[in-house]
Amino acid sequence: IISAASDSDALKNLYLTEPTAQLIPIWGGTPYSTWQPVMPYVTELKANSAFLPWIAETDAPDWGWLAISRSAPNEVFEHLRSLTQVKMPDGTEVFFRFWDGRHIYPILHGLGEKAGEVMPMFERYLINGRSLEVGPRVVPKVKDWPWWEVPKGLLEGLMAENPSTVIGNMMQWLQEEHADLYFSFPESNLKQKVARF
Incomplete structure (x- = not known):
């Protein structure tokens, strides 16, 4: 592949x-x-x-x-x-x-x-x-x-092991759907908030 x-x-x-x-x-x-x-x-x-x-x-x-x-x-x-x-x-x-x-x-x-x-x-x-x-x-x-x-259990296991994909997807969603919020904070701060969420 x-x-x-x-x-x-x-x-x-x-x-x-x-x-x-x-x-x-x-x-x-x-x-x-x-x-x-x-x-x-x-x-x-x-x-x-x-x-x-x-x-x-x-x-x-x-x-x-x-x-x-x-x-x-x-x-x-x-x-x-x-x-x-x-x-x-x-x-x-x-x-x-x-x-x-x-x-x-x-x-x-x-x-x-x-x-x-x-x-x-x-x-x-x-x-x-x-x-x-x-x-x-x-x-x-x-x-x-x-x-x-x-399977839901697979997703939960993947997110627990490495949440970077979920964080990246949430950051992209914020930028595309809520640009005002996305550009209100430095990206590194926003990423930490998303990771904590």
Whole structure:
């Protein structure tokens, strides 16, 4: 899985090392198919891929990640596309940033054995230098998104472990919806208030 949104130029480096790489845009065929600057892609790499040394050497945590699958590439693509959006415990539909290792590793790790239910087509992962094994699963028929409901306990665990995403989202919401309040305080003070809240 590789992200066009990464500042690491992961796509450029992939094409430099693997000029014949066949990238499949995960949002292809969706209302978001024109979002190339932030598009996640899936591609198949061989064990001797010239891109693997770049992956081993990069310190960019958002470039993407590796996984091992016995599924056909199109089956992997279809299942990933079905995770474009997910349902939060309150029913809100949100984009699922599964292509960004900073976000997906804590989610998969927090799900434990249930990680294989979310992405059953993958057996093992290498995400930002950390491996995770979930074992082989039967890959069910792809469902329309949003089909996965994020467990409330998982969210609570993620927020307790690292509240930075929630704080960032609240800061963005304040800036967009309550600019008067947002610009009334130095950002560092406001961030501390949001964190305490």
